[in-house]
Amino acid sequence: MDLSKLPGIDQAARLLGGPAHDAQIREAAWIARCVGRGEAAPLTPEDLATLAQVLRTRTYPPGTRIFPSGQIPDHVWILRHGRIELSVGSGTRRTVIGILRPGDVDGDIQHLLAMPLPYTARALDETTCLILDSADFERVLATRPHIARRWLSSIAMRLATSQHRILNLLGRTLTQQTARLLLDEAIDGQVPLPQSTLAAMLGVRRPSLNKILKELERDGVITIRYAAIEITAPETLADRTG
Amino acid sequence: MDLSKLPGIDQAARLLGGPAHDAQIREAAWIARCVGRGEAAPLTPEDLATLAQVLRTRTYPPGTRIFPSGQIPDHVWILRHGRIELSVGSGTRRTVIGILRPGDVDGDIQHLLAMPLPYTARALDETTCLILDSADFERVLATRPHIARRWLSSIAMRLATSQHRILNLLGRTLTQQTARLLLDEAIDGQVPLPQSTLAAMLGVRRPSLNKILKELERDGVITIRYAAIEITAPETLADRTG
DNA sequence: GACACAATGTCAGCAAGGTGACACCATCTG
DNA sequence: CAGATGGTGTCACCTTGCTGACATTGTGTC
Numbered sequence A, B: 001m002d003l004s005k006l007p008g009i010d011q012a013a014r015l016l017g018g019p020a021h022d023a024q025i026r027e028a029a030w031i032a033r034c035v036g037r038g039e040a041a042p043l044t045p046e047d048l049a050t051l052a053q054v055l056r057t058r059t060y061p062p063g064t065r066i067f068p069s070g071q072i073p074d075h076v077w078i079l080r081h082g083r084i085e086l087s088v089g090s091g092t093r094r095t096v097i098g099i100l101r102p103g104d105v106d107g108d109i110q111h112l113l114a115m116p117l118p119y120t121a122r123a124l125d126e127t128t129c130l131i132l133d134s135a136d137f138e139r140v141l142a143t144r145p146h147i148a149r150r151w152l153s154s155i156a157m158r159l160a161t162s163q164h165r166i167l168n169l170l171g172r173t174l175t176q177q178t179a180r181l182l183l184d185e186a187i188d189g190q191v192p193l194p195q196s197t198l199a200a201m202l203g204v205r206r207p208s209l210n211k212i213l214k215e216l217e218r219d220g221v222i223t224i225r226y227a228a229i230e231i232t233a234p235e236t237l238a239d240r241t242g
Numbered sequence C: 001g002a003c004a005c006a007a008t009g010t011c012a013g014c015a016a017g018g019t020g021a022c023a024c025c026a027t028c029t030g
Numbered sequence D: 001c002a003g004a005t006g007g008t009g010t011c012a013c014c015t016t017g018c019t020g021a022c023a024t025t026g027t028g029t030c
Helices: A009-015 A019-034 A045-054 A108-113 A134-143 A145-169 A174-185 A195-202 A206-218 A234-239 B009-015 B019-034 B045-054 B108-113 B134-143 B145-169 B174-185 B195-202 B206-218 B234-239
Strands: A055-060 A065-067 A075-081 A084-088 A095-100 A120-123 A127-133 A222-225 A228-231 B055-060 B065-067 B075-081 B084-088 B095-100 B120-123 B127-133 B222-225 B228-231
Touching (some): A075 A134, A095 A195, A127 A134, A134 A145, A145 B095, A145 B145, A174 A228, A195 A206, A206 A222, B019 B075, B045 B055, B045 B145, B095 B195, B134 B145, B174 B234
Antiparallel strands (some): A084 A120, B075 B127, B222 B228
């Protein structure tokens, strides 16, 4: 998408007094898209400028433990590039709560509730995050109603996703769960995750998942690749979700 | 708790010009407690008055379908008395997403995201709700930053609960899941739900759950009653959560 | 191309949970 | 107090997923 077409960018740049902060403003505008899609509450140029002033960028190599479980994070992070795995436990017995993709936000819940992170965040790829210190986060929420309103939508969306996932886990066969998981995680028909990770997302062992995947491949619904699944017949897969 | 001790009630009553709206203000103050516990954002008397002006009360007999799935609700409801079951499917094959208790809020997520309710809401007891029309909800959020801030905490808490539940479902034995569910749902050591409902919350059939419960009872951890479980040894039960 | 590493494919035996059915018990209503 | 309703206890049989192990294949590096 073309960020320069976002409303408010030019005005925001002028507000800050020049193109020096241009990149930051673009980042802020990008957050605006990520944090809630509520058209009811568009961000003003001032909102964008406020966000841009307090953002930092940070990159992590693949495999980095971005945040360990059990601590209260002192900042909120917004994923810009790459993927982050949220998991509990380690190795092949871990369970995966979710995979963050560009645009996803984390650490805000724990700040709002003053609770420690219940999972560990690990970079799957080379990853860059936008960092917002907790104090700045609080200040932005308190002084920028539009941003607060969007953040509300962002958390609401995560809650809806989480409930959807619970529904998929309860009282369904592994085939049904697998079909739905693949559809949920696919981007352009590709699910770029190894089978061990997919198994950890369903709380089952790899051999069990592998059996289901081979059945689906035999039926021509998916193609199994190295550390990835390709969905070749999305409609058939949808049928199998029950 | 003694509502008359809540800060702001008296001032709010005066703002509204007398004791006529006293009950409504008390309801609003009660909401204030329910919607987020953030001491960082206490509600002002004006906030309470705003809430009180737009609230309606409604009661439902037990068994009522309060809201059917598949529709976008036109109001937000806050549970005052009784319990509401959120479920998908019907009869013994339904799966239960959650049980709302006094203080819980629902319908706001779907309004924020303009999505239909993915589950059916059914009253388990004689139930009274405080009703907030969607338009009023939106107006309150836009004009009362403190309320918006509290609502943010409310949704954040629901998200944390939801993730906690996913963790409990993934890769754990039924005994572990049952132990955690009982601890999570207990009030004063009592879980006033029939076994069929508990089974539907774990996505498991009643005979399977019954077997686990009998084991726990044999070990003196719980007592099985009619449509209820009493936890007699919470520490032992906690040990069994894994 | 040789190597290390990671991911996939597979199996036989075992444990856990589903199925459907039926008897029995608690509670409520009339 | 009698019947209706709904909750609980239990069973034999079957299906599903786990266990742990091992062989094989893909990918990137030196």
